Every structure is written in C-alpha cells, then in structure tokens.
Amino acid sequence: QVQLVQSGAEVKKPGASVTVSCTASGYTFTDHYIHWVRQAPGQGLEWMGWINGDSGNTDYSRKFQGRVTMTRDTSISTQYMEVHSLRSDDTAVYYCARGSYSDPYYFDSWGQGTLVTVSS
Amino acid sequence: SYVLTQPPSVSVAPGQTARITCGGNNIGRKSVHWYQQKPGQAPVLVVYDDSDRPSWIPERFSGSNSGNTATLSISSVEAGDEADYSCQVWDGSSDPSVVFGAGTKLTVL
Numbered sequence: 356q357v358q359l360v361q362s363g364a365e366v367k368k369p370g371a372s373v374t375v376s377c378t379a380s381g382y383t384f385t386d387h388y389i390h391w392v393r394q395a396p397g398q399g400l401e402w403m404g405w406i407n408g409d410s411g412n413t414d415y416s417r418k419f420q421g422r423v424t425m426t427r428d429t430s431i432s433t434q435y436m437e438v439h440s441l442r443s444d445d446t447a448v449y450y451c452a453r454g455s456y457s458d459p460y461y462f463d464s465w466g467q468g469t470l471v472t473v474s475s
Numbered sequence: 476s477y478v479l480t481q482p483p484s485v486s487v488a489p490g491q492t493a494r495i496t497c498g499g500n501n502i503g504r505k506s507v508h509w510y511q512q513k514p515g516q517a518p519v520l521v522v523y524d525d526s527d528r529p530s531w532i533p534e535r536f537s538g539s540n541s542g543n544t545a546t547l548s549i550s551s552v553e554a555g556d557e558a559d560y561s562c563q564v565w566d567g568s569s570d571p572s573v574v575f576g577a578g579t580k581l582t583v584l
Binding site for chain 2: 399417465466
C-alpha cells in the first residue's frame with residue numbers, strides 16, 4: 356500500500372535551517388507530485404508548495420518563496436523540504452502529501468507529520 | 476488570494492446527518508476536496524472532486540457543490556466521525572494556488 360514516511364521531530368533555534376524528508380513506497384515515485392502542508396498548533400492547514408516527482412519542477416506559495424527549497428532523490432524515492440531562516444512562527448507540524456494521479460492538486464495520501472519546534 | 480469560509484463548529488446527535496459548509500466566490504466552478512483530521516493524526520481524504528469518495532470511505536460521506544457553497548454531508552453520524560473537517564480547492568490564478576478552509580470541528584453529542 357502507499358506509504359509516506361517522514362523524518363523525526365526537530366528542535367531548532369531562530370535563524371537556523373531544518374530539512375524534513377519524506378520517503379515514498381507502494382507506488383511509482385515519478386508518477387506523482389508531492390506537496391508540503393504545515394499546521395501550526397491549534398490552526399488550520401497551510402499549503403507551502405509542490406515538487407514534481409518526475410521532472411523535479413517546483414512551485415511555491417509566494418509566502419515561502421526564497422525561504423523554502425524542495426528537492427527529491429528518485430534513486431531512494433525521497434523528497435526533502437528545507438526551510439531557512441526559521442522563526443518562532445514556523446513552529447508547526449509539517450506534512451508531505453501525495454497529489455493524486457488524475458489531479459495533482461488534491462491529496463490522496465499523507466505522511467505522518469514532522470513536528471518542527473523553533474525556540475531559543 | 477482565494478478564501479474559503481467554514482463554520483468553526485457543527486454539533487449533531489448520533490444517527491443524525493451532519494452538514495458542513497464551505498463558502499467561496501463561485502466555488503461551484505471549482506473542484507472541492509474534503510479532509511478529515513482526528514487529534515494527533517494526519518488528514519485523510521474523504522471526498523474529492525465535489526462528490527466522489529475514495530474506496531476506503533463509507534457511503535455515509537457525500538458532497539455537493541453549487542453557486543458559492545460546497546457541502547460535506549455525513550449521514551447516520553457515529554462517535555468515530557468526531558473530527559476536524561477541512562475543505563480545499565486549487566485556484567491556478569491566485570496565490571497560493573492551493574487553498575484550505577480553516578476547518579470545522581464536528582462534535583457528536
């Protein structure tokens with residue numbers, strides 16, 4: 356079955372960077388987009404951007420452009436999201452989510468989430 | 476940016492039908508998707524393309540979309556349906572292009 360397994364929780368200081376990984380299994384990695392969505396404590400879901408598993412092309416929300424980098428390694432079916440210049444309001448659970456095959460802009464499978472805490 | 480408006484909370488007795496709305500400008504022209512999220516868990520897709528259900532979702536979950544309002548309906552509500560429900564659309568002409576509603580907390584009385 357489809358699985359997205361994310362890396363573990365992180366604690367970072369303001370100004371630092373963090374990289375979250377998302378390893379896919381159970382499907383053809385290059386057939387799907389992977390999106391990154393975050394959720395601050397007690398808040399709703401916020402979309403950050405996507406990466407095309409085949410081409411590696413990306414699209415970011417303007418809010419995160421210049422501060423977020425999404426990459427992938429097709430040899431190990433893993434996507435990465437790096438957030439630079441962390442602030443306290445970046446504290447959130449970060450999810451990777453697979454875009455469906457028929458429409459890449461809804462999410463039919465999600466990772467378990469990675470808590471990133473930014474604190475001095 | 477495109478805005479989706481959901482009520483913060485909806486309450487329903489077991490066995491009744493819950494209806495959760497998602498408002499947006501001409502949302503009837505877009506495809507709406509719905510996610511269920513229980514505390515401490517990742518979201519799960521429950522309805523896509525306005526009214527289609529993934530194979531793992533029971534028929535009790537249904538959706539509709541017209542005009543300025545999309546609706547997720549859950550019939551014969553069970554205690555296990557208590558969760559947050561969020562709607563989502565893609566709007567390629569706005570930023571961000573993927574938008575979520577703020578979520579609705581469904582309480583089963």
